[in-house]
Amino acid sequence: MIDSRRGGWTLTDLISVVVPFFNEEDGIDNLFIEICAAFETIPNSVFEIICVNDGSHDLTLAKLLNHASGDPRIKVIDLSRNFGKEAALTAGLDHATGDAVIPFDADMQDPPNVIAQLVEKWREGYDVVIARRADRSSDSYVKRSTAALFYRAINAISDITIPENVGDFRLMSRATVDALKLLPENCRFMKGLFAWVGGRTAEIEYVRQPRNEGNSKFSGWRLWNLALEGITSFSTLPLRIWTYFGGITALFTFFYALFLIVRTTIHGVDVPGYASILTVVLFLGGVQLMGIGMLGEYLGRIYNEAKRRPSYIVRKVYFQKSLEHEAA
Structure with a gap:
């Protein structure tokens, strides 16, 4: 594979995992343990974890900085306030430098061991590898029903097809991420933007897990507003x-x-x-x-x-060398 950032040929792929955080202090330790364990099974790869603190009010930032101070693979993007998940995900994609980029939810409902399957498919030559939820029994009946209704509605009226039962969890090539970064809109419905960019796409299936720590930050009202955002962003x-x-x-x-x-x-x-x-x-x-x-x-x-306001404002970027300098 040609690595334009490092120049020439390389046998090692850099994989960026982008994780937005908002009041997720309880699950942070377990998240890093499982992501690191997942990459131990992927040959010829190194990884970085781009952690976006989306204006958390608890100890999320402190815990992220603690991990980043001891691991050079972890970078923390601290936003100036809570801008919402779509903006936080955009910030993470903007700061990711990997040959492939994987958005990942901090609630751990998407199992990290699936990452190896995503990377394997990507190495076969696909631009995008989406992870479809084959079993959503961990979600409530109301959430499953309303999600199915939303996907049927938006796919019936929009010019693009948004895959059903697919969240942000997927792998995208560097070219795909660079194309996403060219899209200038502020009202960002990321699932729709992912589908709009397109690319040669493969699919794997997995079983969605129950949330281990904390509570969902998406209330029914916020989910409704997100659905309305998606419909108005991709259909007239x-x-x-x-x-x-x-x-x-x-x-x-x-x-x-x-x-x-x-x-x-x-x-x-x-x-x-x-x-x-x-x-x-x-x-x-x-x-x-x-x-x-x-x-x-x-x-x-x-x-x-x-x-033309920016989607987010970065208060500070933390990584191991900057944290060592502050400590000194």
């Missing part, structure tokens, strides 16, 4: 729906007006009914407000993009 069909609905409503109104003209000509004028008028007015008013709300969703995203 929600906007077109109101055009179709308005046209159909106008057509029915036209035929109803013709009916009233004919009936009035034959039978005369009936006493008008306030209830029917009020029902129609309230119904159309509600529909108009829904349409305006959908326009507002897209307009808000245009507003955010127009400001």
Whole structure:
């Protein structure tokens, strides 16, 4: 394999593992143990772990720095505040230098021993190796059902296909990551961006594990907002729906007006009914407000993009030499 960063040919691949952290102090020690153990089974490879502290309020940063001070393979990116997982993942990808990059969740529901399978497939020549969850019984019934509904909906209306039951856990080649870094949008739905970049793709399956430590940071409301972000980022069909609905409503109104003209000509004028008028007015008013709300969703995203604010702000980058210098 040609390594453009080091120059010439090399038999050793550098693999970057990118892990966003937000209040994950309980599982940090076990995470490093299992990731290091997983790479011991992968020949001809070295690795780095890019840890992104996304504004944690607990001892997450202190524990990350403790590990980084004793292991040169660990780099800690400390963000100035909590920007959200998508921004933290973007920060990690921007700082990763590996020949291949693997996003990984700190909750350890994605088993590290699967990394060897990802690397093996990548070495066969694939640009992207996605890890599909073959068994999601560790997730609640509501979460599984809503996730399935979301994937069906977004794949039905978007121009790209987002693989179902696939999270951020995957392997991407250096070329793929460099292509991702060229995408300038601030409203980032990473699963959609991964699919948009494309590349020669392979797939493996694994069983998703229960969360060992801590609690999920994604409430139902945050998951809904993330789903809305994905739909509005990769489809304009929600906007077109109101055009179709308005046209159909106008057509029915036209035929109803013709009916009233004919009936009035034959039978005369009936006493008008306030209830029917009020029902129609309230119904159309509600529909108009829904349409305006959908326009507002897209307009808000245009507003955010127009400001050109960065997706994240790095407070400081820590690695072993910088920590040794601070200690001295």
